[in-house]
Amino acid sequence: MTTLVMFDDERADGWAPFALTRPCGELVFGRWTLRERLERVARTRVAGHVTRPWLRRYAEPGAPRCLDADGLSAPLTAWNARAVPSLDAAWSDAPANLWVADRMAGVRLGADAEPPRADWFAAPRPRPGLPDRAVPGAWLGHPWDLVSAGPDRLAADLAAAPDPEPELPDGCWRLGDAPIRVGEGARVEPGVLFDAREGPIELGAGVEVLAGTRLGGPLYAGTGSQLLGGHISRFSGGPRARVRGEVDRVTMLGYSNKAHDGFLGHAYLGRWVNLGAATTNSDLKHTYGSIRVGPPGARQDTGLVKFGCLLGDHVKTGVGTRLETGAVVGAGSSLFGAEPPPRWVEPFSWGGGRRPEAHRRGDFLSTALRVAERRGLEGTRELRDWLGDAWDEARGS
Numbered sequence: 001m002t003t004l005v006m007f008d009d010e011r012a013d014g015w016a017p018f019a020l021t022r023p024c025g026e027l028v029f030g031r032w033t034l035r036e037r038l039e040r041v042a043r044t045r046v047a048g049h050v051t052r053p054w055l056r057r058y059a060e061p062g063a064p065r066c067l068d069a070d071g072l073s074a075p076l077t078a079w080n081a082r083a084v085p086s087l088d089a090a091w092s093d094a095p096a097n098l099w100v101a102d103r104m105a106g107v108r109l110g111a112d113a114e115p116p117r118a119d120w121f122a123a124p125r126p127r128p129g130l131p132d133r134a135v136p137g138a139w140l141g142h143p144w145d146l147v148s149a150g151p152d153r154l155a156a157d158l159a160a161a162p163d164p165e166p167e168l169p170d171g172c173w174r175l176g177d178a179p180i181r182v183g184e185g186a187r188v189e190p191g192v193l194f195d196a197r198e199g200p201i202e203l204g205a206g207v208e209v210l211a212g213t214r215l216g217g218p219l220y221a222g223t224g225s226q227l228l229g230g231h232i233s234r235f236s237g238g239p240r241a242r243v244r245g246e247v248d249r250v251t252m253l254g255y256s257n258k259a260h261d262g263f264l265g266h267a268y269l270g271r272w273v274n275l276g277a278a279t280t281n282s283d284l285k286h287t288y289g290s291i292r293v294g295p296p297g298a299r300q301d302t303g304l305v306k307f308g309c310l311l312g313d314h315v316k317t318g319v320g321t322r323l324e325t326g327a328v329v330g331a332g333s334s335l336f337g338a339e340p341p342p343r344w345v346e347p348f349s350w351g352g353g354r355r356p357e358a359h360r361r362g363d364f365l366s367t368a369l370r371v372a373e374r375r376g377l378e379g380t381r382e383l384r385d386w387l388g389d390a391w392d393e394a395r396g397s
Contacts, residue, residue, distance in 0.1 A: 002075040002093045002108065004042055005067060006035055007050035010122040012082050015143045016294075017312030018270055020347055021331045021390045023049035025081040026063050028236060028251050029146055030153030031202075031220050034081050035063070041085045042077070050078070050121050054393040059382035060271075069118035076115055079106040080124065084153075085137040087160055096133035097126040103139060143310055144293060144302050147268050150251050151199075151234040155218035158200035168194065178217050183207060195233070204238060216248075228259055240375065249306075253313075255375055266306050270313035270331065272371060281323035283308035291326040295344045302326070312347065314368055314387070331390065332364050347394040361391050 006025040015024055025035040025046070035046050048067035049058075058066045075093070083105035095113065098106040107127050109115065116124075126132070140146065158179070165179050171190025174180065176197030182188065183205040191211035194201055199218030203209065209227045221227060222238020230245040237243060237252035242259040250264055253271040258264055260277035267281060283306050285291060291307045292299040309327040317323075318336025329335065330347030337352020350359035368387055369379030 001044075002077050003047050003072075004038070004044055004077045004079070005048055005050055005072065006038065006046055006079050006081045007069075007106075007121040007124075008052065008081050009124065011141075012080075013052060013122075017310055017328055017330045017347065018143060019052065020394055021055075021270070021313045021387070022058065022060070023051040023055060023066060023081065025049055026060065027146060028253060029084065029140070029150060030236065031157035034084065037087070038079055038085060041087060041089050042091045049081075052393075054389045055386070057382065057385045057389055059380070059386050061377070069116070069121055072115040074109045074113045074115050075111045076113075077106065077108040078116060078121070078124075080104075082140045083135075083137060084140060085135050087157070089136050094133075095130055097130050099132055099134050100137040101139055105135060105137070108133075142300075142302070143268070144304065144307055146251060147249065147266055147307060147310075148302075148304055150236065150268075151218055151249055154220060154234070154236050155199035158202055158218050158220060161200075161202070176217070183223070199234075207238075222254065226259075230261065255372075264308070266304075266308035267311070268309075269311045270315065272314045272368070273311050274316045274371075276317050276319040276321060276336070278319060279317045279321045279323070281308045281327065282325040285325050293326045293328060293343075314364075314371075318352075330394070332359055332368075332387070332394075334359055334364075334367075348391055358395055361388065361395070364391060 008024050012024040026033050046064050048064045050067050050069045055066050083100045095110040096108050104124050166182050169188035172192045175195045178196035179200040180194050181202040183203055185205050186203045186207040188209045189211040192209050193214045195216045201215055201217045201219045203221050204223040206224045207221045210229050212229045213227050214231045216233025220236045224240040225238040226242045228244035232247045234249045239254045241252045242257040244259050245261045246263045248265045250267045252269045256269050256273040258275045262278045262280040266283040291302050291304050293302055294300050309323045311329045312331030314332045315329050316334045322340040324343045327343050329345040332348040333345050334350050335341045339353045342354050348359040349356040351357050365384050373379045
C-alpha cells in the first residue's frame with residue numbers, strides 16, 4: 001500500500017499567521033480541510049505532514065502527526081498542501097511526477113525508489129525517469145486566497161454532495177432552489193430563514209440554530225456548531241463554532257467563537273479564536289483601492305478590493321475591538337483596549353494600542369489549556385508541548 005503524505009513547500013512556510021501553529025494541510029478550504037479533500041480524492045488516509053521542524057509535536061485531535069522527512073520510505077506519494085485537486089480527479093498508485101495546472105504538485109514513487117530528501121519538499125523537482133501525469137485542480141498562492149476563493153469552492157463542494165435533501169424544519173422559511181441539508185440531531189428553532197438563492201446550505205450533526213437567524217448559502221456549519229442569530233452567509237465553520245451577528249465570506253476553524261453582535265467579513269479565523277462582544281472588522285478601504293497585507297516595510301498587494309482579516313489560532317479580542325482592513329493577527333495574541341491594534345500583529349502579543357507587549361509563555365499556555373477544558377476537551381501535555389514549541393519559535397531568544 002502506498003503511503004500518502006502532504007508537505008508544505010517554502011512558500012507555504014510563509015503563510016502567516018497560520019503556518020506558525022499548524023501544517024497548511026489542516027486549513028479549511030470550502031467544505032473540508034485541504035488534507036480531507038486530498039483523502040477524498042485519493043480514497044486513502046494521509047499518513048502525516050512534512051512541515052516546519054518546530055511542529056514536530058503538533059497534536060490536534062483527528063489530524064495526522066508531522067513526520068520526519070528523513071524517515072520516509074517508499075512506496076510513497078508526496079503531495080503539496082497548496083495544490084487543490086478536483087473532487088473528480090482520477091487517482092492511481094502508478095509512479096509518476098504529478099502536475100496541477102502546469103506546476104509540480106508532488107511525486108508518486110514505487111517500492112524500489114529512493115524517497116525524497118528533506119530539501120526536496122521545500123522546492124520539489126521532477127524525479128528523472130518517471131512519466132508526467134496531470135491532475136485536474138488549482139493552486140493556492142497566498143493565505144488570502146482561502147478567503148477570496150473560499151465561497152465559490154464551498155458552493156461547488158456542497159453542490160456535489162449526493163445526500164438526499166430533508167424536509168425543511170417546522171416553522172422555517174426558504175428562498176431559492178439550492179439544496180438544504182440538516183444533519184442528524186440538529187435543532188433549528190422556528191423563525192429561521194434559509195436563503196438558498198446563491199448556494200446550498202448544510203448543517204452538520206448536532207448543530208443548533210436560534211430563531212431570528214438568516215442563513216445565506218453557500219453555508220456549512222460543522223458538527224455541534226451554534227448559529228445564534230443575525231445574518232450569516234457564505235460561511236464555513238466548525239466543528240463546535242459559535243456564530244452571531246453580520247457574518248459574510250468567513251471561514252472559521254473549529255472551537256472558535258463569535259457569539260455576539262458585530263460585523264465580520266472576508267475573514268479567516270484559526271482554531272480557538274474568541275472575539276469579544278462588538279468586535280468588528282473593516283473589509284473595504286475608503287479609497288476602494290487594492291488592499292495590502294504584511295509587516296511594515298514588506299507589505300504585499302493582494303489585488304483584492306474586499307478583504308478583511310486573518311486571525312491565527314488562539315487569538316482573542318476584547319469588547320469593542322476594531323480590526324483594520326487587511327489585518328493579520330499572529331497566533332496566541334490577546335488584544336484589547338479602545339485604540340485599534342495595528343494591521344500587523346506579531347504572534348503571541350498582549351495588550352492594547354499600536355504596540356502590544358509579548359504574551360508571556362506560561363500565561364498563554366495556561367489559558368489555552370483552560371479554554372480547551374471549558375469546551376470539554378482535555379488540556380493535555382501534548383497540547384502544551386506543541387503550543388510551547390510555537391511560542392519558542394516566535395518569541396524565544
